[in-house]
Each structure stands twice: as C-alpha cells, then as structure tokens.
Amino acid sequence: xxxxxxxxxxxxxxxxxxxxxxxxxxxxxxxxxxxxxxxxxxxxxxxxxxxxxxxxxxxxxxxxxxxxxxxxxxxxxxxxxxxxxxxxxxxxxxxxxxxxxxxxxxxxxxxxxxxxxxxxxxxxxxxxxxxxxxxxxxxxxxxxxxxxxxxxxxxxxxxxxxxxxxxxxxxxxxxxxxxxxxxxxxxxxxxxxxxxxxxxxxxxxxxxxxxxxxxxxxxxxxxxxxxxxxxxxxxxxxxxxxxxxxxxxxxxxxxxxxxxxxxxxxxxxxxxxxxxxxxxxxxxxxxxxxxxxxxxxxxxxxxxxxxxxxxxxxxxxxxxxxxxxxxxxxx
Numbered sequence: 415x416x417x418x419x420x421x422x423x424x425x426x427x428x429x430x431x432x433x434x435x436x437x438x439x440x441x442x443x444x445x446x447x448x449x450x451x452x453x454x455x456x457x458x459x460x461x462x463x464x465x466x467x468x469x470x471x472x473x474x475x476x477x478x479x480x481x482x483x484x485x486x487x488x489x490x491x492x493x494x495x496x497x498x499x500x501x502x503x504x505x506x507x508x509x510x511x512x513x514x515x516x517x518x519x520x521x522x523x524x525x526x527x528x529x530x531x532x533x534x535x536x537x538x539x540x541x542x543x544x545x546x547x548x549x550x551x552x553x554x555x556x557x558x559x560x561x562x563x564x565x566x567x568x569x570x571x572x573x574x575x576x577x578x579x580x581x582x583x584x585x586x587x588x589x590x591x592x593x594x595x596x597x598x599x600x601x602x603x604x605x606x607x608x609x610x611x612x613x614x615x616x617x618x619x620x621x622x623x624x625x626x627x628x629x630x631x632x633x634x635x636x637x638x639x640x641x642x643x644x645x646x647x648x649x650x651x652x653x654x655x656x657x658x659x660x661x662x663x664x665x666x667x668x669x670x671x672x673x674x675x676x677x678x679x680x681x682x683x684x685x686x687x688x689x690x691x692x693x694x695x696x697x698x699x700x701x702x703x704x705x706x707x708x709x710x711x712x713x714x715x716x717x718x719x720x721x722x723x724x725x726x727x728x729x730x731x732x733x734x735x736x737x738x739x740x741x742x743x744x745x
Contacts, residue, residue, distance in 0.1 A: 422732065429725055434490075434714070434717075437714065437717050438490070441713060490714060499513070500715075502709055502711060503708070503709045504703075509715040510715065512715075513700070515695075516697045517719065519694060519697070520685050520689070520696035522608075523616060523619060523685065523689075523696065524619070524678065524681045527623065531627055535623075535625075535631055535670075536670070538554060538558075538632075539630070539670075540631065540663055542554045542632045543633075543634075543635030543639065546636060554628075558624075558628055561621045561622065561624070562629075566619070566622065567687050569617075569618055570614070570618045570688060570692070571691070586611075587610065588693075589693045590695070591608055591694055591695070592608055615689070618688050619685070622684075626673070627673055630673060631667075634668070635666045638666045668735060674730060678724055679723075679724045682723070682724075684698075685697065690702055697719070700712070701716045
C-alpha cells in the first residue's frame, strides 16, 4: 500500500501541472484585465481618455502583466512550488493568507454534505433495489428525480423565504456562519450556533448529490443481487439481511465510491452560489469576488487548491476501493 500511495501522489504532479496550464490559458482568453478595471475607476473622475499611457504601462509593470504570457506562467509555477501564490491585485494581501482564512469554512460545509449524502443515499439505494418495481421503489424514484432536477439557487431562495424569516417562520439564520459575539461563548454553545447557521446551506448542497448517488447505489445493488454467488448464499440458507448487507451491499459500493472524486468538485462549484446567497465568508464567495475583479493571482490560487482537493479525493476513492473489495489489490 505504501508503494501504491507513493505512485499515486507522484501522478498528482503532472496532473496538477496540466490543470494549472489549462486554467492559466483560459484566464488569458477572458475579456478584461485588472489594469483596465483599475483605470476605469480613475476614468470616472479624470475623464474617459485622460489616463496617460505611462500610467497604464506602470500599472501593468506593477502587476507583472507587461511580460509575455509564458514568462508570467513560468514565474507563477516557480512561486507555487514554494507555496507562494503572490499577492492579490485587489488589496495587495498575500493570496495564501486569504485562501487559508476562507478554506476551513468551505471544507466544513462540504465534508458535512458528503457525509450526509453517503449516509442517506446508501440505505435509500439498498431499500429501493430490494423492492424493485414496487410502489415504494417508484415513489422514491420520482421524489429523487424531482430533487435532482431542482436548481440549487432556487431551493436556497425557497428556504430563505419559508424558513429564514421571509413570509413564514424565522427558524434558521440566513447570514454568516456564527452569530455576533459567538467567539466569547463556551465552545459547545459556539459549535451549536455554527451548526445551526449551516443547516440551510448544507441542505442546498446535499439534496442533489443525495439523489444522484442513491440512483447509482440502486443500480449497483440490482446488478449485484442477480449474480450467481448471491443465489448461492440464499441457497445455503442465509437470512435475507445477511445476503443483502454482508454480500451484496459491500460489492455494490464500488460504483458509488467512484463518484467521490467527482462529487467533491461539484460541491465546491456549488459553494460559489450557496455561499453568496447565504453571505458565508468561504472559498466559494472569495472566488466569485476574485472573478469579478479579474484578480488573476487569487483565481489561480483558488483553482489550484480546488484541483489539489479533487486529486486527493480521487486518491481517497482508490483507497476505499480496496477496503470495500479485498479482491482489488494496490499493486
């Protein structure tokens, strides 16, 4: 297992390099740049055409945008290898500090969402598969299909309207991750306040993934329970619970473990919308603000962290393969 993990981590290096190269190239193709945005503010007070050319060149030199694109990329990769992502164009703060301030909040939300997705979807998939073509299976299929089709931002607005003090009840807070002055409270009170603030955002990030994973679990269970060894286990007189949960469910977990590597980036992308709606100071909201201001160093830093988390998720799913199915060898 040690040799396998070393090989997998070494494969992360070229994958990360390719991701950063494509991302950097795509950023260069987007319209607008931080120099033009900054000078537009100056033009608002100085006049549309009153900015001297030397000011434009000085601003480009300040941001390092006067160099060829390939030199900008090489310089950025060199700094990234030392975990130096540069400084933000917007406020001149170190990019790494801004990311580390917001990353824990986004990780908290996404870890809770992934945990709930798997804890709820696996039993739902097993229940639906063992009652294939029954009214219970049809009802669950319709409900999950509807949930999977609902846009996150629309559900978030409905939750705010009905449960966040819109026209109905105000059961849940709708702003931030803690109440004012929560840092002075006892830890258990602070923790409860944090969890209460995260209820609505976690619901928005969970229901879509839950619907998708449960359908994969159902399909995997249906395929497994038709295998010969399942019929043999039943012929030996094992109870249905042992056949389903000991023999069938474990082998049907492998397809949904594959989703772990794709589920994480999907949730991170959803965090951009949800964190803005609920005013959560997380990585998603920071990335949204960075895109609006064309803050290249901050965008590249955030996307690099997202890529690292995604690649680690793929490695984790590979490890879980072998845990779920002993027939899979790390070698």
